[in-house]
Amino acid sequence: MKSRTCPNCGYKYSFGLHLRKHFFQNVFSNWNCKNCGALLTVDAKRRIILAIVGIAPAALIPYLASYFRGYYLAIEHAWMLAIFLVLTWAVFVFSFDRFKLVEPAKTTPGEEPQKS
Ligand SMILES: [Zn+2]
Helix, strand or coil, rough: CCCCCCCCCCCCCCHHHHHHHHHCCCCCCECCCCCCCCCCEHHHHHHHHHHHHHHHHHHHHHHHHHHEEEEEEEHHHHHHHHHHHHHHHHHHCCCCCCEECHHHHHCCCCCCCCCC
């Protein structure tokens, strides 16, 4: 399955649309496909992996900042640049999100979602 693609109709969401639509709202909320209307959700397992990959470099910010200091940047600018790079990386990683169809059986209250 390709990233950012509707599993029902194959409609590929642009990066910008995906970002606007899914980055700033509840990550596990459902939505209807813009193209075919199928009820979709974000692949939670993949989202967790992406979150780890995306956030891990935040630990490197102090090292990046001191690295940029080597280029005679002011400390604030070095930190801003380091934070900017890590944020850019996180957004980039997020673009590899995958979508799944929401199956009615999985939304039954009190039932564990089945992993497929
Ligand atoms: Zn669709």
